[in-house]
Structure formats: C-alpha cells, structure tokens
Amino acid sequence: MAGLTIDRVSKRFGDYEALSNVSINVADGEFLAVLGPSGCGKTTLLRMVAGFEKVTDGRIIIGGETMSTPERNLPPEKRRVGIVFQNYALWPHMTVAENVGYSLKVAKVSRAERDRRVAEALSLVNLTGYGDRRPANLSGGQRQRVALARCLVSAPSLVLFDEPLANLDVHLRAAMEDEFADFHKRTGTTIVYITHDQAEAMALADRIAVMDEGRLAQLAPPRELYREPANEMVASFISQGIILPADVLTAAEAGHCRVRVLGHEVLVRCRPDESPRAAAKLCCRSPELEAVGPSEDGIPVAIKRVVYQGGRARVELSPVERPDLNLHLEQADPVTLVAGVEARVRIRTGWLIPEARNAP
Amino acid sequence: MAGSIGGVRNSSDLVIPASIKRGFPSEWVLTGLVVAIVVILSILPMLRLVQEIIAPGGRLSIAAVEAGLSNPATWTATWHSLVVGFGGTALAVLFGTAVPILISLTDVRGRSAFVLCFVTPLMIAPQVTALAWLQLFGPASPLLKLLGIAPPLGSRNPLYSAQGIILLLGVQYGPLVFLMVRAGLRKLPRELVEAGLAGGASRWTVLRTIVLPLMTPSIIGASALVFVSCVGNFGIPAFLGIPANYLVLPTLIYQRLAGAGPSALAEVAFLSVLIGVIAMVGIVAQDIISRRRDYRIATTSLPVEPFELGRYRVLVEAIMWLIICAILVLPMLGLFLTSLVPGYGIPLSFKTVTLSNYSFVLFDHAAAKSAFFNSSVLSVAAAVFAVLVAVPLGYFIAWRTSWWSKVLNLTVELPYALPGVVLAIAALLMFLKPIPLIDLRIYNTVWIILYAYLARFMVLALRPTVSGFHQIDRSLEEAAQVAGAGFVMRLRTIIFPMVAPVAVAGGLLIFMTAFSELTVSALLWASGSETIGVVIFSFEQGGDSSYAAAISTMTVALTLLLMLASNFLARHLPNGVLPWRD
Numbered sequence: 001m002a003g004l005t006i007d008r009v010s011k012r013f014g015d016y017e018a019l020s021n022v023s024i025n026v027a028d029g030e031f032l033a034v035l036g037p038s039g040c041g042k043t044t045l046l047r048m049v050a051g052f053e054k055v056t057d058g059r060i061i062i063g064g065e066t067m068s069t070p071e072r073n074l075p076p077e078k079r080r081v082g083i084v085f086q087n088y089a090l091w092p093h094m095t096v097a098e099n100v101g102y103s104l105k106v107a108k109v110s111r112a113e114r115d116r117r118v119a120e121a122l123s124l125v126n127l128t129g130y131g132d133r134r135p136a137n138l139s140g141g142q143r144q145r146v147a148l149a150r151c152l153v154s155a156p157s158l159v160l161f162d163e164p165l166a167n168l169d170v171h172l173r174a175a176m177e178d179e180f181a182d183f184h185k186r187t188g189t190t191i192v193y194i195t196h197d198q199a200e201a202m203a204l205a206d207r208i209a210v211m212d213e214g215r216l217a218q219l220a221p222p223r224e225l226y227r228e229p230a231n232e233m234v235a236s237f238i239s240q241g242i243i244l245p246a247d248v249l250t251a252a253e254a255g256h257c258r259v260r261v262l263g264h265e266v267l268v269r270c271r272p273d274e275s276p277r278a279a280a281k282l283c284c285r286s287p288e289l290e291a292v293g294p295s296e297d298g299i300p301v302a303i304k305r306v307v308y309q310g311g312r313a314r315v316e317l318s319p320v321e322r323p324d325l326n327l328h329l330e331q332a333d334p335v336t337l338v339a340g341v342e343a344r345v346r347i348r349t350g351w352l353i354p355e356a357r358n359a360p
Numbered sequence: 361m362a363g364s365i366g367g368v369r370n371s372s373d374l375v376i377p378a379s380i381k382r383g384f385p386s387e388w389v390l391t392g393l394v395v396a397i398v399v400i401l402s403i404l405p406m407l408r409l410v411q412e413i414i415a416p417g418g419r420l421s422i423a424a425v426e427a428g429l430s431n432p433a434t435w436t437a438t439w440h441s442l443v444v445g446f447g448g449t450a451l452a453v454l455f456g457t458a459v460p461i462l463i464s465l466t467d468v469r470g471r472s473a474f475v476l477c478f479v480t481p482l483m484i485a486p487q488v489t490a491l492a493w494l495q496l497f498g499p500a501s502p503l504l505k506l507l508g509i510a511p512p513l514g515s516r517n518p519l520y521s522a523q524g525i526i527l528l529l530g531v532q533y534g535p536l537v538f539l540m541v542r543a544g545l546r547k548l549p550r551e552l553v554e555a556g557l558a559g560g561a562s563r564w565t566v567l568r569t570i571v572l573p574l575m576t577p578s579i580i581g582a583s584a585l586v587f588v589s590c591v592g593n594f595g596i597p598a599f600l601g602i603p604a605n606y607l608v609l610p611t612l613i614y615q616r617l618a619g620a621g622p623s624a625l626a627e628v629a630f631l632s633v634l635i636g637v638i639a640m641v642g643i644v645a646q647d648i649i650s651r652r653r654d655y656r657i658a659t660t661s662l663p664v665e666p667f668e669l670g671r672y673r674v675l676v677e678a679i680m681w682l683i684i685c686a687i688l689v690l691p692m693l694g695l696f697l698t699s700l701v702p703g704y705g706i707p708l709s710f711k712t713v714t715l716s717n718y719s720f721v722l723f724d725h726a727a728a729k730s731a732f733f734n735s736s737v738l739s740v741a742a743a744v745f746a747v748l749v750a751v752p753l754g755y756f757i758a759w760r761t762s763w764w765s766k767v768l769n770l771t772v773e774l775p776y777a778l779p780g781v782v783l784a785i786a787a788l789l790m791f792l793k794p795i796p797l798i799d800l801r802i803y804n805t806v807w808i809i810l811y812a813y814l815a816r817f818m819v820l821a822l823r824p825t826v827s828g829f830h831q832i833d834r835s836l837e838e839a840a841q842v843a844g845a846g847f848v849m850r851l852r853t854i855i856f857p858m859v860a861p862v863a864v865a866g867g868l869l870i871f872m873t874a875f876s877e878l879t880v881s882a883l884l885w886a887s888g889s890e891t892i893g894v895v896i897f898s899f900e901q902g903g904d905s906s907y908a909a910a911i912s913t914m915t916v917a918l919t920l921l922l923m924l925a926s927n928f929l930a931r932h933l934p935n936g937v938l939p940w941r942d
C-alpha cells in the first residue's frame with residue numbers, strides 16, 4: 001500500500017499550461033475521485049502520476065519515494081502502479097488470460113504461479129472461465145473487468161482509473177460501480193479515479209478533487225463538496241448549484257450568519273470567520289428553495305419552464321426583478337406550477353461562498 | 361433496399377421534367393461506358409491469355425503447358441524468381457519494419473525530411489535504380505575513381521549476381537513496407553503500449569510482445585505486395601541478371617521474345633501465366649495468414665508517445681541519414697557523375713567533365729528524341745484518361761455499393777496486382793492480329809503501349825479517388841439531387857470538383873510511374889515507339905552507360921521536381937495519398 005503526494009505540480013505543453021500548481025495528498029488506502037469539466041487536465045494529471053508524462057514543475061511522491069521531478073522521471077515500468085483506461089486497452093493479439101498474466105510474465109513469474117494468480121484475478125472480477133477468449137469476443141463490461149483484472153494481478157499499491165465506465169451503459173455502470181467499491185473495501189488499495197460523472201464520484205470516493213482549467217478548485221469529502229463549496233465554480237459545477245448575489249449582514253455565529261438576498265433576509269450556513277460584507281455570493285441547492293402561496297412572504301418569480309420527471313417536476317424560474325438570474329426547484333406531485341405565470345418562492349437557507357482569497 | 365432507393369431517385373427526377381431527358385438515361389450511358397472500359401482493359405486481356413494457354417487457336421490443348429513444363433530453362437528461371445522474390449521481400453521487410461519503428465516510436469528529429477528521402481527510391485524507376493547502383497560500384501565508377509578506390513577496369517561488377525538483385529529489390533521496395541507499417545503504427549493507440557509499461561515491461565519487451573505482434577497484419581500485407589513486385593520486376597534483374605546470365609521469369613520472357621519474335625508467343629504466354637500464378641499464390645497466402653490474425657484495432661486514440669532516446673538520439677539520427685546516403689544520395693551521385701564523363705572508364709576531372717552526353721541524347725540520337733516525345737505523350741494520356749475514368753468509377757465503387765461495384769474494383773486491381781509482364785503478353789496476344797470488324801492494327805505502334813499503360817495504371821488513380829469519396833459526406837451529392845441536378849450535372853458540378861484533388865494526385869502518380877516505365881514497353885515497343893525506359897535499357901546493353909545515365913538523371917530530376925511541386929496540392933489531399941508526404 002502506498003500514499004500519493006502530488007506536490008505543486010505544473011504541466012506545460014508548449015505554451016499551453018494544462019496544469020498549474022496542483023497539490024493533492026492521497027492517504028494510504030484512500031479512494032480519491034477527480035472530477036472536472038472536459039479538458040481540465042484530469043487525464044494529464046493521471047498520466048503524470050503513472051509516469052507517461054514528465055512534470056514541468058513540482059514533485060510526485062508515491063509510497064514515500066519521489067517518482068517525478070522536473071529533472072528526473074522514473075519510467076512507468078518501474079513505478080508499480082496499475083492503470084485502467086477508458087478504452088480498456090486490451091491487447092487484441094492475446095487471450096484474456098495472456099492479457100491478465102502479462103505483467104507476471106514480464107516479471108518472470110513461474111508458469112504455475114502465473115496460472116494460479118491469473119485465475120484468482122479473473123475470479124475476483126467474476127470472469128472465471130473466460131481465460132481462453134479473445135478480447136474481441138467480450139462485451140464492453142467484460143472487457144473493462146479484464147482490464148481491471150490485468151491491473152490487479154500484480155497487486156499494485158496504487159491503481160489509477162481514467163473514466164473506466166464512460167463507455168458503458170447506465171445499468172452496467174451501476175453494477176461496475178459496486179464492483180469497484182467492493183474491490184476497494186476488500187484490498188484497501190489506494191485509488192485515484194477519474195470521472196466526469198458526479199454521482200459516480202460521490203458514490204465511490206472518500207474525497208473528491210474538483211479541477212477547473214488546470215487548477216485544483218476544491219478537495220473535500222463528497223458531503224462537504226455538496227454542502228460547503230469553496231468557490232463559485234465548485235458551487236455551480238456540483239449538482240447545478242444556484243448562485244445568488246447576497247450582502248452579509250451579521251458576523252458568523254455558530255456557523256450561521258444573516259444575509260440579504262433578492263430583498264429578503266435569510267439565515268444561512270457559513271464559515272466561522274465570516275464578517276459583514278457586500279457583493280457576496282450565496283449557493284443554494286434546489287431543495288433549499290420552496291414555492292409558497294401568493295399571500296405568503298416570498299420572492300416574486302416568473303416560471304420559465306416546467307419539466308415533468310415522474311413523481312416530480314423540475315421548475316425553472318427567474319426572479320421578476322432579476323430576469324438574468326436562473327433558479328430551479330423541484331416540486332413533487334401534484335405539480336401546480338405552470339410555465340408563463342408568476343409565483344412566489346422562499347429561500348430557506350444556503351451556503352455563503354467564502355470570499356475569494358488570492359492563492360497562497 | 362437498393363431497388364427502393366433507386367425508385368426514390370427516379371421519382372424525384374420525375375418531379376423536375378428537365379432532368380428526365382438528360383439526367384436519367386445519361387447515368388446509364390455513363391455506367392455502361394465505365395463497365396465497358398473496365399471489361400476492355402482488364403477482363404478481355406486476361407481471358408485472351410488464359411485462352412492461349414488452354415485452348416490455342418480455339419481447340420483445347422495442354423501442349424503449351426507440357427512444352428513449358430518440360431523445358432529446364434523454365435525451372436531454372438522459376439527457381440531464380442523465387443530466390444530473388446523471397447530474398448528481396450525479406451530484405452525489404454526487415455528494412456521497412458525497423459525504420460518506421462525507429463522514427464515513429466522515438467523522438468528522432470527531421471522526420472518528414474527523412475520520410476521524403478526514404479520513400480524516394482520507390483518513385484524512381486527500377487532500371488534507373490539498377491543503373492545508378494551499377495555506376496556506383498562498377499570498375500568505371502567515377503565516384504570510386506575520384507576517391508581512388510575503383511576496382512581495376514575489366515573486373516566484374518559485384519552487383520551482377522543474385523545477391524545484387526536481392527539488395528536492389530530490397531532498396532526499391534523497402535519503402536513500400538515502410539509506408540504500410542508506418543500507417544499501422546500511427547493507428548496504434550497509445551494505451552496499448554502504456555498498459556504494457558504500467559505492467560512493468562521494459563520498452564524493448566513492449567516492442568517485442570505488443571507492438572510487433574500488432575503490426576503483423578501490416579507487415580504480412582506489405583510482404584505479399586513486395587513479393588509480387590519482386591517476382592514481377594523486370595528492370596533490376598534485366599540490368600543485373602542478364603549480364604551474369606542469371607535469368608528470372610520476366611527476363612527469360614524478354615529474351616525469348618527478343619530472340620524469336622511472335623513465334624515464341626505460345627511459350628512466353630505460358631511463362632507469364634506462371635508468373636501470374638506465383639503472384640496469386642503470394643496474394644492468397646497473405647489473405648489466409650492475415651485472416652487468422654485479425655487484430656483490428658477499433659479504438660481511436662492519440663498515437664504512441666515517442667520514446668526519448670536521450671544521448672543515443674544523435675547516434676540514431678546519424679545512422680538514419682547514413683542509410684539515406686547509402687540508398688539514395690550515393691547511387692544518384694554515381695548516376696549523375698557517370699552522365700558527365702565523356703566515355704567508359706575515363707576518370708572525371710575538371711578537364712574531362714562534359715555535358716555532351718546530354719546534348720547527344722536530347723538532340724542527336726533519333727530514337728532517344730522520339731522516346732522523350734513518346735513517353736511524355738503516353739504518360740500524360742494515361743494519367744488524364746485514368747483520372748477521367750477514375751471519378752465515375754470511384755463513385756460507383758464507393759457510393760453505390762453493390763456486388764457488381766466490388767467486382768468492378770477487383771477487376772481494375774487485377775492488371776496492377778499481377779506483374780506487368782503478364783499484362784504485356786496479354787496485350788500482345790490480343791493485338792497481334794488486327795482488331796476484327798474494324799480492321800485496326802495497333803501491334804508495333806505506340807497505341808498498344810498506351811493500351812497496356814491504361815490497363816495497368818488505372819488503379820493508381822482509382823485507389824486515392826475511392827478513399828477520397830469515402831471521406832466526403834454523401835449528403836453533399838444528395839443535396840444537389842434534391843435540387844434537381846441530374847447525374848451528369850452532379851458529376852460535373854459537385855462530384856468532380858470534390859474529388860478532383862485526390863484524382864489529380866493519382867494522375868500524378870501515374871505520370872511519374874509511366875514516364876520511365878520499362879517492363880511493359882520493353883515487350884511491346886517497336887522502332888518508332890521507343891519509350892524512355894527502353895532507350896535507357898538499350899544504351900546500357902550496348903555499353904553506352906553515360907548516355908543511359910544522362911537520360912536517367914533527367915528522369916530522376918523530373919521525378920524530384922514533381923514531388924516538390926506536388927506539395928502545392930498536398931493541402932487539399934487526405935493523408936497518405938502522396939506516399940512521400942509524411
């Protein structure tokens with residue numbers, strides 16, 4: 001087992017800075033998910049950890065051993081990390097068993113031992129009896145399980161996944177998710193898992209690193225990421241948070257403060273060091289908004305769209321006075337709101353996004 | 361399904377009255393024309409050849425086969441053909457696999473320049489290659505004389521041997537393997553290599569156990585192609601083998617025909633079918649082997665990250681350019697220097713250097729003069745005709761896929777897949793007597809050569825055109841169809857402009873190949889219809905190497921100029937149409 005330290009790592013391709021100053025500490029046995037929009041540098045980060053790309057700046061340490069510095073790059077074949085690719089990357093000219101046993105063969109493990117461990121790895125991914133097949137004759141999910149077995153067979157201390165489920169259909173994805181979680185629990189391997197499926201990341205990971213344009217936007221456990229986003233990007237990226245302008249009226253007290261948002265005073269959650277300021281941002285989740293009756297105290301809004309989603313509807317709306325802001329909430333059956341009319345909503349609570357500080 | 365699509369098309373034509381008259385029937389006229397051309401150029405000659413073997417004069421007989429099989433010269437030449445065929449293929453594969461691996465998987469610099477230089481021998485006619493190497497190593501070599509290391513005059517040129525033939529075949533066709541393996545390596549997803557590295561394998565192990573096995577389909581395909589080319593090659597064994605009396609099948613055919621004239625036709629027909637059979641066996645064997653190894657790589661991904669050679673990089677680069685020196689620069693230098701000496705064995709110096717060889721072949725020698733004219737007209741005509749036919753033909757093959765368009769494609773491939781000698785003999789047989797009904801006689805004229813060129817090189821324009829069609833969105837044509845344009849109208853205004861760049865590039869390849877072609881014209885020429893290839897060959901056979909070198913130098917210069925000029929076209933072309941563009 002080994003922890004992973006990514007220490008102020010930057011990566012430039014020519015003039016283009018794909019990663020800048022990323023620091024992540026992954027504890028021994030931790031499951032870290034990396035989440036972010038397309039092109040934000042997730043794959044690049046993973047390839048640097050595996051040793052396929054050199055770092056431009058910073059260090060990468062695996063299990064206490066420095067693997068990458070700008071001067072020295074331990075080649076991938078010496079790192080003993082496992083990697084599972086999105087496109088499986090199974091060798092078409094080898095059988096399933098040969099694919100899985102490749103690293104053992106390279107390490108000159110004896111034939112009998114090799115067969116035993118291959119069988120073990122295949123049973124671990126529920127593919128016993130598939131050893132003689134060719135990868136071309138397997139389904140997508142089976143291929144990905146072979147790829148997983150191939151990476152597990154040499155018992156690596158660190159396993160990297162690059163969107164391993166992106167090519168699979170929804171049902172298979174759920175099943176594979178369970179298998180990954182199970183595998184992690186059983187072996188306690190340190191895992192770095194890239195995905196752009198938030199639900200997947202939340203379901204699997206101990207902590208999630210959100211990346212944005214080559215920077216680390218936030219590194220936190222799933223619940224904290226959802227409830228206490230560190231900045232606007234994370235707030236809006238995770239579960240489509242609603243960002244609203246607000247003025248902070250009181251200093252933080254027991255984790256809460258009063259803010260004025262859209263003309264109404266609301267008690268919201270906040271960091272303990274908040275103090276009154278103007279032009280702050282509030283992050284609300286759709287369950288934190290509720291529609292109220294016309295006579296009750298609420299923000300007048302215009303309803304733009306109602307999408308029925310079975311048992312409930314997603315309602316998109318804008319405040320009458322601020323038509324540039326987009327809000328959404330969910331209304332359970334019976335759905336009473338219809339597009340084109342005015343209604344009132346109330347903000348029950350929210351999270352005050354901390355003031356942007358200059359990077360340390 | 362096809363019927364219903366056809367029905368839709370017809371009814372849309374009905375809506376626009378103007379196109380009923382022109383659009384619909386003209387499509388059938390054009391289709392008929394294209395099919396007729398293919399039949400005349402590909403199917404008839406092959407049928408005629410087969411008829412000569414099994415039923416000469418209209419009656420079934422195996423006398424020709426028996427006579428051929430009982431002749432020991434047949435067996436010697438067959439054995440020699442196999443020796444140089446396998447030898448040349450082995451060398452070309454060795455060479456053509458190692459080099460692309462080196463330049464595709466490592467961080468050597470100057471790749472495009474290297475690829476350009478490495479592929480150039482493929483564009484130079486084999487007899488010119490042969491002449492250049494002969495001039496480089498022979499006792500009269502001006503280069504060796506300049507360096508003072510020439511063997512004494514009268515000593516035997518080491519290239520006059522089976523080994524010499526194998527060496528030059530390897531140099532000539534190595535680039536063919538190179539191109540196919542390089543294309544294969546480009547499609548190799550980097551994850552397949554990286555998964556191996558992550559599994560703890562060294563780069564060397566990954567190369568051995570992953571990259572090379574995955575390249576075997578490319579390598580096997582290329583081997584078959586090269587084998588057929590080696591077995592069918594005439595220029596190299598003609599220059600290197602005939603002086604050593606080392607005859608292969610194509611040179612044996614040439615000698616018989618040159619010695620006995622049309623009376624030897626039955627015998628050479630058998631020999632040419634024999635070459636055809638050997639070539640076919642090669643192709644079929646490749647097909648069987650590659651079917652068992654179908655490692656189709658389906659995923660698309662970035663190509664493999666180059667391996668850093670570190671301090672060995674300079675060494676590897678030096679070796680690469682030494683190879684270029686050996687296979688391209690030195691032979692061409694030898695050729696050029698030979699073209700400047702006034703006579704055989706005279707050392708080159710500032711006193712002796714002369715351009716008289718050039719002026720002689722350009723202005724004084726009647727056959728050479730007419731050869732320049734003939735070859736220019738022949739190659740331009742072949743190129744233009746092929747482009748004009750390739751566009752509608754490519755259209756049927758690429759966009760109207762039905763069983764007969766596939767048959768059409770195979771039919772056009774056949775005369776090129778088979779060695780040129782086979783086609784030449786077939787053409788001879790077809791046109792020895794005047795064409796019936798119209799009583800037209802093209803035997804012993806330049807027209808029979810044109811016919812053979814058209815048949816043989818058509819596919820060089822067709823292949824890029826078909827791949828061009830595959831890259832174009834078919835809805836562009838359908839939009840024109842909906843707008844009411846009939847077939848010929850669409851062909852002229854939409855289809856032709858879209859595929860013109862690829863088709864023209866194909867025409868360029870035909871021009872370059874046909875301009876100094878020898879195999880076909882050596883068997884079909886007559887006084888007055890000499891080609892450049894034939895004249896080079898005659899000069900060399902008559903001992904006038906300097907004249908041969910002068911003409912060859914000019915053809916090489918023209919080839920290089922065209923390759924450079926084609927860069928202007930390159931922007932409009934899909935990858936891989938111009939082999940020398942990396």
Ligand SMILES: Nc1ncnc2c1ncn2[C@@H]1O[C@H](COP(=O)(O)OP(=O)(O)OP(=O)(O)O)[C@@H](O)[C@H]1O
Nearest residue numbers: 013016018036037038039040041042043044045196
């Ligand atoms: N070898 C390279 N050379 C130049 N630019 C590169 C290279 N590899 C990646 N990039 C660039 O770096 C940026 C990050 O790429 P990366 O593949 O890491 O994104 P990603 O977060 O994995 O995206 P996705 O979710 O789409 O897979 C992209 O803008 C990409 O174009």
Ligand SMILES: [Mg+2]
Nearest residue numbers: 042043044162
């Ligand atoms: Mg990626």
